[in-house]
Amino acid sequence: MVVVNRFTSMKINKNIAWIIALLVVLTVLVLVRTFNQNLFKRNAADAVEAAKNNTVTVDELQSINSEFYIVELDENAGQFEQSISIPFEQILEQSNRDKLENLEGNIYIFSNSIDRSARAWVILNQLGFDNVYILSNTTEPEAFKYKFQPDTSVGPEF
Amino acid sequence: MNARIKLSILLAGVGLLLAFLPFNASKTFRLSPGELLKINYQDHLFTVDEVARFMNSEDSAVQLIDLRSNAEFMECNIPGSINIPLDDLLNPDWEGYLNQGEKRNIFYGNGDETAAEAWTITTGLGYKNIFVMKGGMNEWYKTVMLSKFEGDRITPRENALFENRYRARRTFTEINSLPDNLKRQYLEAKRLEESQLDGGCE
Numbered sequence: 001m002v003v004v005n006r007f008t009s010m011k012i013n014k015n016i017a018w019i020i021a022l023l024v025v026l027t028v029l030v031l032v033r034t035f036n037q038n039l040f041k042r043n044a045a046d047a048v049e050a051a052k053n054n055t056v057t058v059d060e061l062q063s064i065n066s067e068f069y070i071v072e073l074d075e076n077a078g079q080f081e082q083s084i085s086i087p088f089e090q091i092l093e094q095s096n097r098d099k100l101e102n103l104e105g106n107i108y109i110f111s112n113s114i115d116r117s118a119r120a121w122v123i124l125n126q127l128g129f130d131n132v133y134i135l136s137n138t139t140e141p142e143a144f145k146y147k148f149q150p151d152t153s154v155g156p157e158f
Numbered sequence: 159m160n161a162r163i164k165l166s167i168l169l170a171g172v173g174l175l176l177a178f179l180p181f182n183a184s185k186t187f188r189l190s191p192g193e194l195l196k197i198n199y200q201d202h203l204f205t206v207d208e209v210a211r212f213m214n215s216e217d218s219a220v221q222l223i224d225l226r227s228n229a230e231f232m233e234c235n236i237p238g239s240i241n242i243p244l245d246d247l248l249n250p251d252w253e254g255y256l257n258q259g260e261k262r263n264i265f266y267g268n269g270d271e272t273a274a275e276a277w278t279i280t281t282g283l284g285y286k287n288i289f290v291m292k293g294g295m296n297e298w299y300k301t302v303m304l305s306k307f308e309g310d311r312i313t314p315r316e317n318a319l320f321e322n323r324y325r326a327r328r329t330f331t332e333i334n335s336l337p338d339n340l341k342r343q344y345l346e347a348k349r350l351e352e353s354q355l356d357g358g359c360e
Binding site for chain 1: 164167168171172175179180181182185186187189190191192194195199226230233234244245247248267268269270271272273274275277278279282283290295296299300303304331332334335
């Protein structure tokens with residue numbers, strides 16, 4: 001009788017051990033993903049929301065009183081005095097990421113082609129940087145510069 | 159031990175893990191930062207002349223997507239476009255249009271900034287076939303709507319280029335000159351056409 005009892009209790013323990021092992025494996029996987037620096041963990045909607053107000057023009061920089069940094073993403077940087085040069089292709093290198101993380105104050109990223117700074121901005125936003133803005137050398141990069149003139153004398157054929 | 163108890167312990171454990179998961183995997187970028195950075199953006203650009211050609215031939219393998227506000231879209235847009243303002247990019251209603259492997263989606267804003275942001279977000283989410291019209295609506299207006307051939311002799315290549323632009327210019331002006339209610343009808347008819355196509359054989 002005792003032998004049978006011990007046998008069943010061992011079986012129970014074995015079953016629970018399996019479940020616990022499975023849960024431990026899952027927990028480890030979750031932890032690995034959570035602390036993996038090479039993955040995005042942020043909700044993509046945060047980028048869409050922050051994009052509503054993420055662009056500052058060079059003129060507007062003059063009226064900013066708090067401390068800020070300009071990061072130039074082009075290979076041939078040097079448009080701004082005292083800017084930090086981090087080529088676009090290298091923004092994810094650990095030393096550059098540390099550099100960005102240690103900057104206290106707003107970071108304005110600049111490139112001669114605004115699509116490059118826009119792409120870098122989305123990547124940095126999704127990596128958790130909330131103090132990064134796009135620096136534009138034109139006043140309103142996303143304004144329509146022309147005016148459509150309707151021509152009512154022509155009608156389309158349907 | 160009862161199988162039901164085992165199962166409930168397992169489910170409770172997994173549930174706890176999910177509840178404490180620090181991020182929502184379905185809403186985060188599927189590509190890793192390195193993968194996203196390495197994609198050659200230049201390979202995902204179309205010039206305004208190429209887009210004009212798609213528009214003239216009513217290429218059904220291409221979907222133009224206007225990322226500007228609805229007011230700007232109603233004022234003028236490239237015929238055949240649908241309007242998905244950047245704010246509304248992740249609205250589930252649009253996922254069917256954006257996240258598919260058949261048509262090429264070509265984004266445009268007024269400049270290059272909005273389209274590059276939308277491209278990075280959707281490409282990061284793992285959507286295929288996302289492209290950008292280089293220069294946006296401002297470049298379209300400058301090149302397709304306003305450029306004139308200046309010179310004495312036109313080469314056959316330039317001739318084809320300008321013919322393409324003039325044709326696009328005509329259609330653009332015709333469609334965008336319609337009164338608002340007719341324009342809306344035209345856009346709805348366009349959408350209907352597409353949903354019929356999606357339906358397959360009936």
